[in-house]
Amino acid sequence: MKHRLRPALSGLLLALAVFAARAADPKPAPRETLLLRPERVWTGDDDASRTGWAVLVSDGAIVAVGPADTIEAPADARRIDLPGATLTPGLIDLHSHLFLHPYNEAPWNDQVLKEAEAYRTLLAARHARDTLRAGFTSLRDLGTEGAGYADLSLKRAIDEGLIPGPRLFVATLAIVATASYGPGPRGFRPNLELPGGAQEVSGVDETVRAVREQAGHGADWIKVYADYRIGADGSAQPTFSAAELRALVETAHLSGRPVAAHAATDAGMRMAIEAGVDSIEHGYGGSAATFRLMREKNVAYLPTLTAVESTEQYYNGYLPGQSPPTPKLREAEQAFRTARAQKTTIGCGSDVGVFRHGDNYREPAWMVRLGMNPAQALRACTSVAARILRQSERIGRIAPGLRADLAAFAGDPSQRIDALRQPLLVLKDGVVYRSPEEPQDPGRDGPEPAAATAQPVR
Numbered sequence: 001m002k003h004r005l006r007p008a009l010s011g012l013l014l015a016l017a018v019f020a021a022r023a024a025d026p027k028p029a030p031r032e033t034l035l036l037r038p039e040r041v042w043t044g045d046d047d048a049s050r051t052g053w054a055v056l057v058s059d060g061a062i063v064a065v066g067p068a069d070t071i072e073a074p075a076d077a078r079r080i081d082l083p084g085a086t087l088t089p090g091l092i093d094l095h096s097h098l099f100l101h102p103y104n105e106a107p108w109n110d111q112v113l114k115e116a117e118a119y120r121t122l123l124a125a126r127h128a129r130d131t132l133r134a135g136f137t138s139l140r141d142l143g144t145e146g147a148g149y150a151d152l153s154l155k156r157a158i159d160e161g162l163i164p165g166p167r168l169f170v171a172t173l174a175i176v177a178t179a180s181y182g183p184g185p186r187g188f189r190p191n192l193e194l195p196g197g198a199q200e201v202s203g204v205d206e207t208v209r210a211v212r213e214q215a216g217h218g219a220d221w222i223k224v225y226a227d228y229r230i231g232a233d234g235s236a237q238p239t240f241s242a243a244e245l246r247a248l249v250e251t252a253h254l255s256g257r258p259v260a261a262h263a264a265t266d267a268g269m270r271m272a273i274e275a276g277v278d279s280i281e282h283g284y285g286g287s288a289a290t291f292r293l294m295r296e297k298n299v300a301y302l303p304t305l306t307a308v309e310s311t312e313q314y315y316n317g318y319l320p321g322q323s324p325p326t327p328k329l330r331e332a333e334q335a336f337r338t339a340r341a342q343k344t345t346i347g348c349g350s351d352v353g354v355f356r357h358g359d360n361y362r363e364p365a366w367m368v369r370l371g372m373n374p375a376q377a378l379r380a381c382t383s384v385a386a387r388i389l390r391q392s393e394r395i396g397r398i399a400p401g402l403r404a405d406l407a408a409f410a411g412d413p414s415q416r417i418d419a420l421r422q423p424l425l426v427l428k429d430g431v432v433y434r435s436p437e438e439p440q441d442p443g444r445d446g447p448e449p450a451a452a453t454a455q456p457v458r
Contacts, residue, residue, distance in 0.1 A: 031430045033058040035073040036406070038082035041065065042414045044089045044383040044397035047375035049414045055087060057404040060430035065398050082436060085424050086412045088378065089397050090137025090166075090405030092385035093360045095260075095281055095302045097353030098124040098131075098139070098154065099147040104314045109183045112146035112197050120147050124154055128165030130358035133434045135407035135423040138167040138385075138395055140349075142223045142260055142281065143174035146197045152218050164433050167405065169389060171223040171260065172214045174198040175207065175248065177239035180228045198225065204247045207240075211251040222252040224277070226261045227268025236285075238268045245275035258390065260302075266290050273299050279388060281349060283339070284308070284331045291335075291342040300388045301339050302349025305366040308332040310355040336370050347388045348381035361420035374417040404430035 034057040041053035043065065054068035056077070064071045073079075099120050100111060111120070124147075131139060144151050151170040158165035176198040179185055184194045199214070201207045211222055226245065231237045240248075252259045253276070261272035265285045272280060273293055279300040280286075286294075286301075294301060312318035312326045325333065339346055350363035364377035372380070386396025395405050406427045411419035426434035 031058075031060050033074055033077040034404075034427075034430065034432075035071070035077045035079045036082065036087055036408070036425075037068060037079065038085045038087040038408055040086045040412060041398060042086055042088045042375075042378065042412075043399065044379060045399075047373070047414065049086055049412055055398060055406070057406070057427065057430050060404055062398060062400055062402050062404050062406075064400055080425065080436070082408050082425060085408040085410055085436075086414065086419065087398070087406060087408045087425075088135075088413065089382040090395065090407050090426070090428060091135050091360070091381045091420070092138040092140075092348060092389070092396065093131075093136050093350050093352060093363070093381070094140040094279070094300075094347045094385050094388060095304055095349030095351050096131070096139045096141050096357075096360075097143065097145060097351070098127045098141050098357070099144045099150065100353030101127070101357070102314075102353075102355055103311070108145070108197075112195060113183050117147050117150060121150050121154065124150070125157070125163050125165070127353075127357035128154065128158060128163065128168075131352075131360065132164055132166045132428065133423065133426060134358040134360060135409065135420065135426050135434075136166055136360050137405040137407065137426065137428045138169070138389070138391075140169045140171070140221060140260070140389060142171045142221070143198060144172065145174075146195055148173070149217050167395070167428065169220040170218075171221045172217060172219040173210075174223040174225065174262075175210050175214070176200055176225045176228065177230075177244075178202040180230045180239040181225060201244075204244055207244045207248045208251045211248055211255070211257075215252070215255045215257055219257065221260055222248070222257050223260045223262065223281075224248055224272070226263040226272040226277075227265045228262070236265045236268070238265070238271055240271070242271060242275065245271055245277075249276040269294075273297055279347075279349075281351075282307075284328070284335050286335050286338060288338050288342055291339045291344045294339075294344045295342055298345070300345045300347050302347055303332065303336045303339070303367075304349055304351040304363075305332055305336060305370070306359075306362040307351035307354040309362075309366070333370055336367070340371060345384065345388065346380055347385045348377075361417075364420060365417050368417045375414045377417055378414055404428075408436075 036055045040049040040051045042049040054071050056064040155168040157163045178200045182197050199210050201210045227236050227238045229236050249259050258278035260279045261277040262281045263269040263272050264282045266287050269290050281302050352360050367377040383396045386392045408425035409419045410422040413419040424436045
């Protein structure tokens with residue numbers, strides 16, 4: 001009976017999400033030829049922004065970029081002037097959870113155990129809209145956290161233009177070792193059959209089967225939890241054997257899919273790297289030797305700094321700009337600095353969902369706080385992120401032939417990263433999803449939420 005109801009339920013969820021998104025936003029105008037004239041253009045190729053440049057967009061692609069007086073636009077091109085603004089490539093966040101919302105609103109266990117899949121899908125549609133309007137035109141969404149394969153329907157609805165949202169690269173269920181994730185089993189009655197936040201496996205055969213199942217459903221990436229809080233004292237420890245991890249990576253790579261590994265400990269990171277994963281998420285316990293190994297093996301690092309800041313605010317009373325760094329913040333900051341010192345590839349991955357969707361700009365702001373210059377942090381969210389996604393020939397820079405995923409911000413984020421807080425114009429595939437005439441979204445500068453019950457980053 002469950003399997004018979006699933007297609008009908010998925011259809012209902014998609015219909016509800018489409019209805020909600022359309023009520024909030026009319027369908028965007030069709031693609032048109034646009035001549036964008038900002039005060040300056042930052043292409044994503046280097047540090048410099050170019051004053052007096054313009055960008056011509058047609059049929060969803062970038063046609064020309066350069067000094068405004070060298071670009072010949074057709075007579076019917078729509079001209080958009082952006083005085084004082086900087087045009088950048090659309091931003092990319094490589095670690096998101098659209099099916100989660102901030103833990104101060106509801107703890108992770110409550111979201112997975114108590115919130116209906118229909119409700120979570122509607123929220124995810126709203127989160128996708130907020131993210132796109134903030135200038136983030138692509139997301140790698142690393143697991144639905146108990147919402148099954150609903151990310152595939154969300155991605156389809158966005159791709160078909162039914163609802164507004166960023167370009168999605170999805171990991172569907174994610175893969176965890178048996179009894180290592182949640183909800184439970186620790187802290188719950190042993191006779192309860194709890195829904196899982198990810199797909200549980202034990203042994204090489206089950207691990208291979210899970211990869212094939214998720215790939216068969218349409219996952220773009222495979223996500224594995226290489227460690228988690230399974231220690232007798234609640235500490236994070238490796239969860240898979242080396243043989244299981246190698247089998248997972250080999251199976252994913254044979255299907256043409258990269259692998260992202262949640263790994264917070266040095267041991268978990270090293271096991272995942274040796275198994276051949278393509279990115280490490282979190283990496284708070286990473287040593288210099290392990291980050292150096294990542295550089296040597298071309299494994300990218302997504303530091304999720306904002307998730308640590310947010311959880312420390314929610315649960316440990318941390319006040320940004322007032323409190324000294326907590327031990328967890330110091331650990332995350334040290335990992336980031338160590339990765340930079342070892343010249344590890346660092347992309348923008350925030351773990352948004354732990355904090356408010358649309359506030360993704362907080363991650364590059366953290367990168368600048370910890371030593372990157374603003375242009376380096378911008379590249380982590382554009383050209384570097386596109387390279388990690390294997391999408392450099394489509395997105396991540398402003399260059400002829402690439403998709404017209406673009407964002408304009410008041411001021412110059414290549415000089416002052418806080419300019420990312422003020423998006424004025426957002427295009428994806430040449431379609432305008434935010435225009436300068438619209439008011440800023442309310443709540444972007446609102447107070448941080450109150451404390452909540454402790455929950456981990458994901």
